[in-house]
Amino acid sequence: MKLFACLLHMKSPELSQKYRPDHLAFLEEQHKKDNVTAYGKFADGAGGLIIYRAETLEDAEALVKQDPYVEKEARTYEIHEWVMNSEQWS
Template identity: 60%
Template sequence: MKLFAVLLPLKDKELSQTHRPEHLQFLEEQRNKGNVAANGKFTDGSGGLVIYRMPDKEAVEELVLNDPFVKHGARHYHIHEWEMVSGEWE
């Protein structure tokens, strides 16, 4: 499996607030299936990031297009294959 960073920049603040519960439920379902490694919002309110664990970019895009944020026009999306390097946390 490969890792993909999906940036979800804000497109429509009102739609984001409306569809946030559905988006979080979608992410939880994907996490339970092993497809989401991590996710979170940007503290400046500009959007968020999801790290997907999938075989290829096409599979990631298929999921992203079903994310309620994207499906309802609340967020744009950008997909990048990502090679994670991890260090020590204090």
């Protein structure tokens, strides 16, 4: 499995607030399915970051498009394959 970093850029603070419970439920469900490794918001309110686990970029993007924030156009997204460098911690 590969890792994909998804930046969710703030588009609508109002819609983000409205759909936050649905977004968090979606992330928790994906985490339980082992599709999400980590997630969190940016302290400056600009959006957030989600690390997805998937076979391909297309698979990861299909998950991203199911996120209520993306479906309801509260956020835009940018997704990149991410290679974690764990050797630095050895």
